[in-house]
Amino acid sequence: MLKKIASVRGILSIFLFLSIIYAGYCIYYKVEYWGFHFTPKQTANIWSIEAHISFEPTGEPIKVSLTTPRSNDSFKVLEENTIAEGYKISKNKTASRLIMTSPAREELQDIYYKILLFDNTDSRGKTKSAAPATPEAPIFDEQKLAAAKQLLKLAQAREGDPVSQIIRLLNEEPMHPAVQAYLPVKTTQKIMVEIISDLLALKKIPSQIARGFKLQESKKSLSPDLMIEAYTNGSWRIYDIKTGKKGIPDNFVLFQRGGQSLIDVEGGENSVIKFSVLKSITSSMKLAGQRAKLLNQEDRFQYSIYNLPLAQQNTLKWLSIFPLAILMIVLMRNVIGLQTMGTFTPMLLAMSLIKTGFWPGMLCFAIIMTLGLLIRFVMSKFNLLLVPRISAVVIFVILIMQSLTIIGYQLDFHIAQSAVFFPIIIMSWIIERASITWEEDGALNACREIIFSLVVAIATYFVISSEYIRHIMFAFNELNLVVLFMVMLLGTYTGYRLMELKRFRPLVKK
Amino acid sequence: MFAWLKSFASPKELSKAGVLGMNRRNFDIISQYNPRCLYPLVDDKVKTKELANKIGISTPRLIGIIEYQYEAKNILDIIHGQKEFVIKPAQGSGGKGVLVIKDYQEEGHFFTTASGRQLAYNEVYQHISNILSGLYSLGGKYDTAIVEELVHFSDIFKDYSYQGVPDVRVIVYKGYPAMAMTRLPTKASGGRANLHQGAIGVGLDISNGKALHGVCRDIPITIQPDTGADLMKIEVPYWREHLLIGALAYEMTGLGYLGADIVLDARRGPMMLELNARPGLAIQIANGIGLKNCLKEIDKSYPSGLSAEERVDFVLNKRAK
Numbered sequence: 001m002l003k004k005i006a007s008v009r010g011i012l013s014i015f016l017f018l019s020i021i022y023a024g025y026c027i028y029y030k031v032e033y034w035g036f037h038f039t040p041k042q043t044a045n046i047w048s049i050e051a052h053i054s055f056e057p058t059g060e061p062i063k064v065s066l067t068t069p070r071s072n073d074s075f076k077v078l079e080e081n082t083i084a085e086g087y088k089i090s091k092n093k094t095a096s097r098l099i100m101t102s103p104a105r106e107e108l109q110d111i112y113y114k115i116l117l118f119d120n121t122d123s124r125g126k127t128k129s130a131a132p133a134t135p136e137a138p139i140f141d142e143q144k145l146a147a148a149k150q151l152l153k154l155a156q157a158r159e160g161d162p163v164s165q166i167i168r169l170l171n172e173e174p175m176h177p178a179v180q181a182y183l184p185v186k187t188t189q190k191i192m193v194e195i196i197s198d199l200l201a202l203k204k205i206p207s208q209i210a211r212g213f214k215l216q217e218s219k220k221s222l223s224p225d226l227m228i229e230a231y232t233n234g235s236w237r238i239y240d241i242k243t244g245k246k247g248i249p250d251n252f253v254l255f256q257r258g259g260q261s262l263i264d265v266e267g268g269e270n271s272v273i274k275f276s277v278l279k280s281i282t283s284s285m286k287l288a289g290q291r292a293k294l295l296n297q298e299d300r301f302q303y304s305i306y307n308l309p310l311a312q313q314n315t316l317k318w319l320s321i322f323p324l325a326i327l328m329i330v331l332m333r334n335v336i337g338l339q340t341m342g343t344f345t346p347m348l349l350a351m352s353l354i355k356t357g358f359w360p361g362m363l364c365f366a367i368i369m370t371l372g373l374l375i376r377f378v379m380s381k382f383n384l385l386l387v388p389r390i391s392a393v394v395i396f397v398i399l400i401m402q403s404l405t406i407i408g409y410q411l412d413f414h415i416a417q418s419a420v421f422f423p424i425i426i427m428s429w430i431i432e433r434a435s436i437t438w439e440e441d442g443a444l445n446a447c448r449e450i451i452f453s454l455v456v457a458i459a460t461y462f463v464i465s466s467e468y469i470r471h472i473m474f475a476f477n478e479l480n481l482v483v484l485f486m487v488m489l490l491g492t493y494t495g496y497r498l499m500e501l502k503r504f505r506p507l508v509k510k
Numbered sequence: 511m512f513a514w515l516k517s518f519a520s521p522k523e524l525s526k527a528g529v530l531g532m533n534r535r536n537f538d539i540i541s542q543y544n545p546r547c548l549y550p551l552v553d554d555k556v557k558t559k560e561l562a563n564k565i566g567i568s569t570p571r572l573i574g575i576i577e578y579q580y581e582a583k584n585i586l587d588i589i590h591g592q593k594e595f596v597i598k599p600a601q602g603s604g605g606k607g608v609l610v611i612k613d614y615q616e617e618g619h620f621f622t623t624a625s626g627r628q629l630a631y632n633e634v635y636q637h638i639s640n641i642l643s644g645l646y647s648l649g650g651k652y653d654t655a656i657v658e659e660l661v662h663f664s665d666i667f668k669d670y671s672y673q674g675v676p677d678v679r680v681i682v683y684k685g686y687p688a689m690a691m692t693r694l695p696t697k698a699s700g701g702r703a704n705l706h707q708g709a710i711g712v713g714l715d716i717s718n719g720k721a722l723h724g725v726c727r728d729i730p731i732t733i734q735p736d737t738g739a740d741l742m743k744i745e746v747p748y749w750r751e752h753l754l755i756g757a758l759a760y761e762m763t764g765l766g767y768l769g770a771d772i773v774l775d776a777r778r779g780p781m782m783l784e785l786n787a788r789p790g791l792a793i794q795i796a797n798g799i800g801l802k803n804c805l806k807e808i809d810k811s812y813p814s815g816l817s818a819e820e821r822v823d824f825v826l827n828k829r830a831k
Contacts, residue, residue: 334533383636386643436645440606441707442700494534496525501518504531504791506730507800508523 009492016485023478034301036475039468047117047253049213050276055268057105062087062267064100066113067211067256079116087111109268117253132231135201147182148202154178160244163207163230163237166199167244189226192241196228206231208258210238213277214249224255224262224275253277305477317474321464323483324473325350328460330490337497340453341433348426349453350460355421358461364404368422369450371400372431373438380435394428528800530791539805543684543766544787551763552785555600555656565762567755568781570596570773571659582638586631588657589614596661597638599646600654603786605702607646609637610660610675624673625701661781664774666747669739670694670710674701678714678746678772678780680756681789681801685821686812687753688804690714691796692746696726697736705792710734712741713797717826719749723798730798750822751780757818759785769793 030036053064064087069077082089087100100111140148154176155165170179170192184191193209200207211224227248229238236257238248248254255275256262265271301307305316325347332338332346340346353361375396379389401420430453438446463469473479496504524531530539552558562569573595574588589595598608610624611634619631638655640646647653667676674695681689691713695701698708705711710731713722721744724731732742746752756770759782769789772780794801816824 337532383633385639386645445706492537494531494537496521496529496531497533498518500529500531501521501524503728504524504527504529504794504800505517505519506725506728507527507529507794507798508519509527 009489012485012489012492016482016489019478019481019485023476023482026478027476030476034306038472038475047277049115049117049253049255051113052274052276053109053111053113053263053265053271054274055109055265055271057107057109057268059104059106060267061104062100062102062109062265064111064266064268065092065264066098066100066273067262068096068098068113069115069117069255069257077115077117079114081112081114083112083114104267117255132206134204135206137204138198138201140198144182147178148199150178151182152199152202161232161246162203162205163196163200163228163232163239164244164246166196167228167239167241170196171242171244189241193226193228196241200228200230208236209256210254210258211256211262212248212252212254213275214252223273225252229257305474317470320474320477320480321470322347323480323487324469325460325464327483327487327490328463329456330487332456332459334490334493335497337499338452338456339449340456341430341449342426342453345426345430346453346456347460348423349457350464352422353457353461354465358465361421364422365454367404368397368400368427369431369434372397372427373435376431376435380439390428390432393431394424397424397427397431524800525802528803528806529794530801530805532791534802535791536788539683539767540788544768545764548764549787552765552768552787553601554654555598555602555784556654558782558785561762562759562782565758567758567762568778570661570775570781570783573657573659575600575657576638576642576655579639579642582635582642582655585634585638585657586619590616594660595657596659597634597641597655597657599641600656601647601651602641602653603646605704605707607637607641608702609634612660661773661783662776664747664776666744667692667694667774669737670712670734670741670744671703672697672701672734672736674699674703675773675783677703677783678752678774679789679793680752680770680772681793682756682760682768682770683805683808684766684812684814685757685760685816685818686808687716687756687822687825688808689793689797689801690716690719690752691793692721692744694734694741696734705790705796710741711792711796712744713793713799714744714746716753717828719746719752721745723796725792725796725798728792728795746774748774748780750826753822753825754818755780755782757821761818763787 031038051066053066055064064084068080068091082098082100084100084102086105087102090099090101091097092099098113151169152166155162155169158165158168160168169176170183172179175183183195187195197207197209207228207230210227210229212227214225226241227238228241229236231237237246238254239246240249263271263273305313308316326344329344329347333340333343349365355361356364372393376393379392384392401422401424405420430450434446434450437449550557551561556572556575559569559572573592574584576582576584576588585597593614594612595614596608596610599606602608611621611629612624612626613622614620621629621631621634623629641653641655644651644653661675663675670676670692671694676692676694678690678692680687691711693703693705694710694712695703696708696710700707703709705725705727708727710724710726712724714720715722721742724741726735732740734741752772752774755772756768759768759770760766763785765785765787767787767789769786771783771786773783775781791801812821812824
């Protein structure tokens with residue numbers, strides 16, 4: 001007999017162990033390759049950027065070279081699309097430029113380049129990268145060098161780190177005479193970046209140009225804004241060239257980091273590049289498909305929950321919390337030893353509480369129970385047959401719910417409106433069971449059963465109401481296997497229940 | 511601050527006291543020795559009665575059965591000529607749905623229950639109808655109503671119980687009577703012999719039927735609260751016959767672990783009321799000792815292959831030593 005248990009337990013333990021390992025692997029896989037998070041509502045910023053290049057051909061063979069974003073940890077290109085009819089497209093990966101060539105053409109050329117960017121704001125500025133080579137000092141004549149050195153000296157009096165100091169000095173209002181003398185009469189963003197870069201080079205700080213877009217609702221076509229990126233303290237940091245503020249501003253998406261010109265067109269003139277940018281916040285789960293695609297693991301993703309239509313996903317999300325609720329019930333009954341009304345009634349109550357919210361749900365439950373029991377007691381005087389009687393209780397429960405909802409609406413008392421979420425049949429059976437227990441075993445036993453059922457329901461509620469737990473059970477649904485084997489293993493638990501420790505206390509010899 | 515903790519025993523203490531827990535009972539004993547296919551033999555009292563009569567266990571005489579709603583009106587024919595009887599569900603448990611009629615006046619159809627309540631015909635009809643529709647049966651399935659003779663319980667229990675029928679529960683393990691108690695209805699239990707409803711449980715020495723220890727609602731007592739009788743003076747007569755019913759019930763059902771509920775009729779001696787394939791664990795509290803060690807001993811040192819009578823004698827002799 002003992003051996004048999006040991007082997008059943010042994011087998012289940014092995015399965016539990018295997019399921020834990022499997023779940024562990026899947027969690028690792030999903031976090032690592034699909035970018036799943038442990039916290040719910042984790043959203044990722046997805047930017048859809050479209051560049052529209054147009055130019056007039058000059059009659060010579062055409063070569064368009066466009067800078068493209070470079071992927072790194074915090075910055076991933078999920079999708080890349082080029083619409084350039086008749087062009088031969090090649091990619092220069094080292095310089096991250098897209099090169100499109102075509103024989104000579106005549107009419108106005110339109111080329112579209114569209115990318116889907118994932119901008120991981122969490123890891124911004126945290127990515128360490130190898131130190132770039134120390135920049136060569138710019139070649140200045142003596143006069144300019146002196147002026148530059150004076151500026152650097154002046155800058156030290158400004159606030160911020162060396163990079164911000166320089167930017168702040170250059171943008172000061174009113175302009176310092178030394179700055180005024182140094183800057184050309186007309187400055188563009190590009191010139192500004194070059195000047196800052198030169199000054200930083202004098203201080204031996206490596207820097208590079210960065211292009212990006214400030215997202216504006218009203219504007220659809222944008223030209224890129226320039227920023228400067230400087231390498232300090234072991235990582236690249238980005239600076240606004242107007243304010244000297246460190247970091248990427250809100251609603252700003254980086255398109256290009258480093259590199260040379262944005263676009264070069266050979267065999268064309270009057271080239272214009274216009275960008276349109278769309279920001280969409282999607283959950284990391286939706287993003288997973290894109291990521292899987294990038295890693296050539298589409299098959300695996302295709303057969304996962306997360307590739308289903310959203311409505312079905314929501315249903316499955318709701319279902320995937322059930323096993324945990326069931327585990328709670330098993331624990332409460334077989335380990336704690338609470339006797340409840342019906343095995344899964346408390347779980348269904350807990351599910352309703354999720355939909356209604358805790359206090360409104362409890363209040364509604366109390367009202368329905370009280371009225372239901374009262375009606376049931378009146379009805380017991382009529383001596384009805386069982387099935388018609390329970391049916392009558394069901395109808396009464398429906399009527400109570402209707403009135404609660406109507407009254408709640410009229411009084412603008414939203415608590416009452418949650419009544420509709422309670423499972424009618426379950427409520428009716430609770431009422432019927434309670435009133436029978438009341439008559440048979442006394443009020444004490446009936447109340448105890450109701451209270452125990454509620455305690456189990458509330459405990460279950462607190463486990464499954466956590467958005468966090470719900471997310472984890474759905475995102476890492478392999479955990480349900482672990483729960484399954486835990487439940488089965490609990491089926492071999494032959495130890496005392498917690499309530500028995502109290503119940504059998506008198507048997508302990510002093 | 512932690513005083514409430516004292517009302518809990520540690521698992522180790524319980525284990526040392528040999529207490530059998532619900533999980534272990536279900537897993538180690540019931541699922542091992544009570545194959546589910548045998549349950550119908552004890553779940554349906556009509557079947558149990560037939561089997562018992564075949565094997566020579568006396569039970570209250572069957573007056574009639576009602577199987578379908580349309581037969582409910584036949585009750586008057588069935589009870590014709592009876593002064594007193596019991597109506598109960600064939601598949602009820604825990605004494606639910608048992609209607610004891612102490613006095614029946616055929617003229618006008620007046621019924622008086624054991625507690626002295628007057629019932630009209632339609633109330634009795636209603637009760638039967640409730641039984642048939644499954645109100646008292648396990649899982650609410652359709653049931654049969656049994657009408658059987660009323661047990662005139664022996665005078666020896668008169669002072670110990672308040673109304674109702676006191677009974678003796680014998681736990682039989684592998685055919686050996688392992689533990690016994692008598693259950694005495696109280697005012698609080700509404701005349702029913704169920705411990706969780708407030709009846710008194712008095713543990714009985716398995717070798718002689720003498721009181722060991724009394725308990726009411728899990729609290730030790732020595733005096734019956736309604737009558738003031740000394741519970742410790744209980745000594746059940748015809749003890750060997752009681753045990754023999756239990757031992758025979760094993761032969762009859764094949765259940766390795768069962769509870770036999772036995773009543774002592776003043777004229778006909780011990781009679782089996784019903785059998786239970788999952789007897790409760792409260793008997794341990796009533797006896798003041800755990801069941802586990804007792805079962806272990808039966809596993810280890812009791813001989814197998816004995817007849818029911820031999821097993822009873824074995825138990826009586828063993829414990830007497």
